Structures are given as C-alpha cells and as structure tokens.
Amino acid sequence: MGIFEIIMDYLVIIFAHNPFAPWIRGVLGGLVIGAVFAGALVMVYLERKFLGDMQSRIGPNRVGRFGVLQLIADAIKLFTKEDIIPAKADKWLFIGAPIVALTSGFLMVAVIPFDLLVIKGEEYAVAVSRMDISILYLEAVSGLAIFATFMAGWGSSNKYAVLAAFRNVAKMIGYEIPLGITIISVAVMAHSLDIVEIVEAQSSIWFIIAQPLGFVVFFIALLADVGRIPFDQTEAEEELVAGWATEYSGMRWGLAFFAEYLHAVVGSFIVALIFLGGWNGLPIVGNLYIPGIFWVIAKVIIVMMLFIWIRAALPRYRIDQVIDIGWKVLIPLALLNLVWSTIIGLMWA
Amino acid sequence: MTHEATQITSPPKPSEILLHLGPQHPLQPGPFLLDLKIEGETIREAELKIGYIHKGMEKVFEDRTYLQILPLTDRICYLASNSNNDVYCRGVEELLGIEPTERAKYLRVLTNELCRLQSHLLGIGEYATDVGFLTMFIYMVREREGVVSLLEAITGSRLNHNYARFGGVANDLPPGYKDMALKTLSELKKQVKSHDAMMSSDSIYLRRTKGVGVLTAKEAGELGVAGPPLRATGVEYDLRRMEPYLVYDDLDFKVITQNDGDVFSRVKVRLLEILESIYIVEQCLDQMPSGPYKQDVTPYITRPKPGEVYARIEDPRGEMGMYIISDGSDKPYRFRIRGPAFATAQALPPLLVGGYVADVAAIAASMDSCTSEVDR
Numbered sequence: 001m002g003i004f005e006i007i008m009d010y011l012v013i014i015f016a017h018n019p020f021a022p023w024i025r026g027v028l029g030g031l032v033i034g035a036v037f038a039g040a041l042v043m044v045y046l047e048r049k050f051l052g053d054m055q056s057r058i059g060p061n062r063v064g065r066f067g068v069l070q071l072i073a074d075a076i077k078l079f080t081k082e083d084i085i086p087a088k089a090d091k092w093l094f095i096g097a098p099i100v101a102l103t104s105g106f107l108m109v110a111v112i113p114f115d116l117l118v119i120k121g122e123e124y125a126v127a128v129s130r131m132d133i134s135i136l137y138l139e140a141v142s143g144l145a146i147f148a149t150f151m152a153g154w155g156s157s158n159k160y161a162v163l164a165a166f167r168n169v170a171k172m173i174g175y176e177i178p179l180g181i182t183i184i185s186v187a188v189m190a191h192s193l194d195i196v197e198i199v200e201a202q203s204s205i206w207f208i209i210a211q212p213l214g215f216v217v218f219f220i221a222l223l224a225d226v227g228r229i230p231f232d233q234t235e236a237e238e239e240l241v242a243g244w245a246t247e248y249s250g251m252r253w254g255l256a257f258f259a260e261y262l263h264a265v266v267g268s269f270i271v272a273l274i275f276l277g278g279w280n281g282l283p284i285v286g287n288l289y290i291p292g293i294f295w296v297i298a299k300v301i302i303v304m305m306l307f308i309w310i311r312a313a314l315p316r317y318r319i320d321q322v323i324d325i326g327w328k329v330l331i332p333l334a335l336l337n338l339v340w341s342t343i344i345g346l347m348w349a
Numbered sequence: 350m351t352h353e354a355t356q357i358t359s360p361p362k363p364s365e366i367l368l369h370l371g372p373q374h375p376l377q378p379g380p381f382l383l384d385l386k387i388e389g390e391t392i393r394e395a396e397l398k399i400g401y402i403h404k405g406m407e408k409v410f411e412d413r414t415y416l417q418i419l420p421l422t423d424r425i426c427y428l429a430s431n432s433n434n435d436v437y438c439r440g441v442e443e444l445l446g447i448e449p450t451e452r453a454k455y456l457r458v459l460t461n462e463l464c465r466l467q468s469h470l471l472g473i474g475e476y477a478t479d480v481g482f483l484t485m486f487i488y489m490v491r492e493r494e495g496v497v498s499l500l501e502a503i504t505g506s507r508l509n510h511n512y513a514r515f516g517g518v519a520n521d522l523p524p525g526y527k528d529m530a531l532k533t534l535s536e537l538k539k540q541v542k543s544h545d546a547m548m549s550s551d552s553i554y555l556r557r558t559k560g561v562g563v564l565t566a567k568e569a570g571e572l573g574v575a576g577p578p579l580r581a582t583g584v585e586y587d588l589r590r591m592e593p594y595l596v597y598d599d600l601d602f603k604v605i606t607q608n609d610g611d612v613f614s615r616v617k618v619r620l621l622e623i624l625e626s627i628y629i630v631e632q633c634l635d636q637m638p639s640g641p642y643k644q645d646v647t648p649y650i651t652r653p654k655p656g657e658v659y660a661r662i663e664d665p666r667g668e669m670g671m672y673i674i675s676d677g678s679d680k681p682y683r684f685r686i687r688g689p690a691f692a693t694a695q696a697l698p699p700l701l702v703g704g705y706v707a708d709v710a711a712i713a714a715s716m717d718s719c720t721s722e723v724d725r
Contacts, residue, residue, distance in 0.1 A: 232481070313484065318557060
C-alpha cells in the first residue's frame with residue numbers, strides 16, 4: 001500500500017496544494033476535453049468498422065493498419081476543399097451554425113466526470129468542472145443544438161434544409177420533454193442534480209435496474225435527440241438529400257458532422273453515468289483494482305456499439321410517426337417512471 | 350384516373366412550397382424531375398417530368414439492320430437486358446417464320462428467370478435504402494452477386510448479355526453449370542426466406558409500408574401498369590401464364606399475388622417471385638433436352654417478308670412489348686417499344702398526392718421504375 005499512498009500524496013500536492021494548482025487543473029481539464037474529442041473520433045471509426053462488419057462489408061482498410069488513419073485522410077480532404085457559401089444564403093447564420101453546434105457539444109463536455117478520487121477524506125472529481133446542478137446544465141446546453149440546425153436550415157435558403165430544420169424542431173420539442181422527465185426521475189432517486197453524486201448513489205444498485213422503464217425511455221429519446229436511425233429524419237438522404245447540411249461543404253460540413261458525433265458521444269457518457277453506474281465497477285474482477293475511468297470508458301463504448309447496432313438493424317420512421325411516439329408513448333411512460341422513481345426514492349430515503 | 354391528377358395545375362399558395370425532386374436526387378435510379386407542391390410535409394400535387402436521357406432508340410433501330418439492333422436492345426434497360434433480347438428475337442423469328450430449337454427455348458427461359466432474379470434483388474435493395482434500411486441493400490447486393498455470376502458464366506457478361514439469337518442462343522451452357530447453379534440458388538433461397546421473414550416482422554418497416562401508396566386494380570388497369578405492381582393489387586395477370594411463350598407451358602409455377610396494392614405488397618410480390626423464379630430455373634435445369642442450341646443455318650443478312658408483328662414478354666417490371674413492321678428490306682420500317690417502366694412511372698404522381706414527403710422514396714422505389722427505359 002505504501003507506494004500507492006505516496007503517489008496519491010504527490011498527486012494531491014500537485015493538483016490541490018500548490019500555487020500552480022489552478023493552471024495544472026486547467027491543463028487536466030483540457031486533456032479531459034481532448035479525451036471526449038478523441039471519443040468522437042473513436043466513434044466515427046467504430047461506426048465505419050463495426051457497421052461494415054454487420055453489413056458484411058470490410059469498411060476502411062487502406063489508410064494505415066485496419067484503416068485507422070482514414071479519419072486523418074478525410075480531415076485533410078475536408079480542409080483542402082473549396083469553402084462554398086451559397087449566394088442567397090444568410091451569411092452569418094450559415095457560418096455560425098456549425099460553430100454553435102460544436103460549442104454546445106463542448107459546453108456539455110465541461111461537466112462530464114470520469115472518476116471520483118477520494119484521497120484523505122477529500123473528494124476530487126476528474127472533470128473540467130464540478131457543479132451542483134450539472135445534470136440540469138447538460139440538459140440546458142444540449143438544447144442549444146436545435147438552434148444550430150435551425151440556423152443552418154434557415155440560413156442556407158434551401159428547401160430541403162428548411163424542411164429538415166422544421167422536422168428537427170418538431171422532433172426536439174417532442175423528445176426533450178421525456179428526456180427531461182427521465183433525468184428528473186434519476187435526480188429524485190439520487191437526491192441530487194450533481195452527476196458525481198448521481199453516480200455515487202448507484203454504488204449499491206445501478207439505476208438501469210432500479211428504473212428500467214426510465215432507461216428505455218431515456219435511451220429512445222436520446223436516439224432521437226442525437227438524430228440517429230431510426231430517428232434520423234432530419235438527414236434522411238433519400239428524402240431530404242443531406243437535410244439541414246445540404247448546402248454545407250468542406251470543413252464547415254466537417255464541423256457539423258463532428259458536432260453530431262460529439263453529441264452522440266456525450267449522450268453515451270450520460271447513459272453510462274446516470275444509468276449504468278458510471279465508475280462503479282462490476283464485482284466480477286474480485287480484489288483486482290481497476291480505475292474507475294476504465295469502467296466509464298468501457299461502458300461508453302458499449303453504449304456506442306448499441307447505437308451502431310441499432311443503426312444496422314432498423315429502418316427509419318416517418319416524421320409524423322416519430323412525433324406520435326414522442327407525445328403519445330414516451331411522455332406518458334416518462335411520467336409513469338417519475339411516479340415510480342419518486343416512490344422508490346422516498347422509500348430509500 | 351384523370352389527367353389532372355398527374356399535373357400541377359396552379360402556382361403554390363403562400364402556405365405551400367414547390368419542391369423540385371430532381372433531376373439529380375439521391376432517391377433516383379436515373380435523372381427525372383418530380384415536382385411536388387407541398388404544404389408542410391403533405392403533398393398536394395405532383396408532376397413527373399421525364400426525358401432527361403432520351404436516346405431516341407426507336408428511331409435509331411429503324412436505321413439499323415436486324416442483327417445490328419440485337420445488342421442495342423440490351424441498352425433499353427440494363428437490368429432487363431435478357432428479356433429485351435428475347436422479346437426482340439421472338440418478334441423477328443415470327444417475321445422470318447422460324448422457331449428456336451427446343452434446347453434454346455429452355456436456355457432462354459433459364460436466362461430470363463435469372464435476369465428476373467437479379468433485377469428483383471437489386472430493386473428490393475434500392476427500395477430498402479429508401480426506407481433507411483441500408484443493411485438490407487447490402488445483403489441484397491451480396492445475394493445478387495451470385496446470380497450475376499451465374500448469368501456471366503452463360504453469357505459472358507454481367508449486365509448487357511446479348512444472349513438470344515434468331516432461332517437460338519449465342520452459346521450453350523458451360524460444363525458443370527447445373528451443379529454450380531443449384532448450389533448458388535439453394536443458398537439464395539435460404540437467404541431470401543430469411544430476409545422475407547425480417548421484412549415481414551419488423552414493426553418500423555411495417556408502419557412505413559402498410560397502407561402507403563395504395564394502387565387499386567382499376568387505376569392500375571387505366572394507367573397500363575403491369576407486372577409486380579399490378580399483381581400486388583390482387584390481379585392474376587402474368588404473361589407467362591396467360592400467353593405462355595417459349596416453354597412456360599411445360600413448367601410449373603405459381604402467379605404470385607397480394608391483395609392490398611400498397612408498398613408492402615409490391616415488395617412482397619417481388620420477394621415471393623424470387624422464390625418462384627428459383628423454382629423455374631431448377632425445373633429448366635432438370636428438364637432441358639439435349640440437342641442443338643441454335644439453328645443450323647442462320648441467315649447473315651436478315652430480310653423478313655413484309656408484315657408486322659407485336660411480341661410481348663413478362664419483363665421483371667411488367668409487360669414489355671415490341672412492335673415491328675417489315676417492308677421486306679434488311680431494316681425494320683417502323684419500330685415501337687412498349688415499356689413497363691413507362692407505365693409504372695406515369696402511375697407515380699397520383700400515388701403520391703395526399704401522402705407525406707417521406708413516403709415519396711418508399712413509393713417510387715416500390716414501383717421499381719427504370720429511367721433508362723422510360724426515356725428510351
């Protein structure tokens with residue numbers, strides 16, 4: 001134990017008890033953002049490879065070993081392409097939309113914790129920032145993404161883009177509500193709006209077991225929120241060409257595309273943290289010490305795989321059916337789950 | 350079915366927009382322009398404009414000798430090249446007053462059915478992507494690969510086969526073909542059954558396709574629609590059964606029908622027809638007599654006696670007819686093609702009216718029209 005304790009002592013001195021600690025923590029925060037950024041890249045790669053396997057294709061295999069460098073090749077391609085802004089587009093809305101989309105993604109990353117270290121009775125969350133209301137903040141900031149799609153759709157003055165933007169707003173209004181209600185149910189059960197405390201509340205029982213209905217509702221609403229099959233009506237290629245991103249090209253399109261994956265990755269993190277127990281490991285490993293960060297990443301990758309699996313297995317809903325499901329099925333179920341979690345939460349208290 | 354239902358009659362009101370789907374759009378197999386007047390997501394009026402790749406084939410044919418026309422018939426629609434060859438050859442054979450040999454008839458039926466298999470497989474695949482089901486497209490293309498290889502083994506090419514000849518076919522089966530074909534087809538049968546089960550049970554798929562784009566038997570008749578879209582309305586209309594050409598009389602097969610006339614039924618008809626075609630191919634391979642695969646003497650310069658003929662065939666997409674008038678020279682005096690895809694294309698706008706924008710892709714792909722043939 002000795003060496004472990006000494007290392008921890010040094011860590012505490014480095015990160016907390018010296019005059020440079022804020023700067024060091026800032027660098028660490030940057031690393032965390034970088035990790036989520038890398039997570040989005042991993043998801044793009046996984047999507048190509050894993051989806052390819054499911055569809056009996058090979059996927060990228062030429063650039064680098066197993067095609068791992070394909071993303072770099074794509075990024076170079078996107079950077080070197082001509083930047084086209086349509087003559088009739090509303091220039092500032094058009095330029096601003098991908099930036100807003102990406103900003104909303106990065107703002108979400110700020111409160112995502114990877115682990116909670118308890119050293120000498122003091123708690124240190126491995127996160128850019130720890131807030132008392134972090135789950136509420138996440139929900140609020142993720143709502144900003146709608147503005148990006150609507151700005152892009154309206155600003156490009158393209159009929160397909162406008163239709164896609166309308167669809168997206170209609171869909172979001174229907175799906176942010178069940179998403180919010182399930183988050184409230186989780187908060188009620190954990191007696192906190194802080195993600196770190198929500199994860200700590202799952203140390204005995206994960207919320208996927210305590211409120212399975214909530215998990216199902218949350219997951220479906222999240223799929224719609226990040227716009228993945230079967231809820232990808234906003235970029236349904238055969239109907240609306242490329243949806244709200246129809247007029248985008250080059251790196252602007254790349255940013256919009258990346259923001260979408262960033263949202264999917266952050267969504268996977270939220271599922272892993274508030275339903276799958278976060279850094280609470282499974283007891284199968286016995287006494288072996290596994291850092292909490294490993295559990296978080298493993299769970300996030302499982303959720304990502306689930307996203308990709310669903311994409312491979314299902315066709316797309318029609319937009320009116322999507323809105324039907326949101327209002328007539330998910331919201332009542334979310335309310336039912338709120339009642340359930342309130343009762344269980346009170347019993348636990 | 351009135352003419353007005355296929356045209357946009359007035360400019361859009363302030364609450365409506367005119368959406369031009371095409372001439373280039375991801376849903377299309379080839380260029381055409383589909384103008385939709387939409388209010389929100391609902392289609393109020395629709396109009397189809399064709400002619401972007403018009404090739405003037407009928408006129409070209411009148412300036413070619415009968416033998417020169419033969420490879421060009423492939424290009425009417427590359428997914429039905431074999432049936433186009435076949436119907437053209439049957440027309441000219443009737444004018445010449447000759448009959449293909451018995452073995453050649455079986456070979457033509459065999460290749461026609463293989464052609465139908467690959468056309469249906471690709472048709473269902475393209476349709477599957479249009480309802481957002483990319484995986485099924487890749488499965489269908491994978492299955493189709495085996496069928497295309499079977500055709501390649503006989504005819505030497507994968508798409509434009511140019512296989513039928515006046516009074517026979519170009520060449521005989523390669524050695525060991527029967528085993529190879531039976532192996533591929535039994536695998537295909539297994540896969541298609543499993544895909545059928547998947548496409549009949551998936552709840553999202555059913556919600557997207559049941560009761561969407563309903564074509565009634567009466568409308569289909571008025572618009573000249575034949576083939577799978579007509580059989581999906583419950584009409585048992587199949588030229589292979591009604592007017593048996595070649596050796597279809599000696600073969601056992603069912604005419605597949607469904608009753609609803611919607612998107613689901615049209616695709617279901619194609620899926621079941623794949624199984625039926627496999628059965629026909631298996632019978633052909635069993636019953637095929639030995640003997641010559643072409644006439645001993647085929648005239649190098651074909652000069653039929655003056656007269657006219659209309660030959661028709663059950664194409665993968667419907668009824669393909671060719672009307673040829675001969676004036677005794679080595680070139681046809683008049684050539685007219687009646688294509689199945691043209692009829693299915695003109696049935697598209699009335700089906701869209703009242704539906705949603707999202708249904709356009711599903712309905713258009715389920716009609717399985719072919720722009721190349723529409724604009725022949």
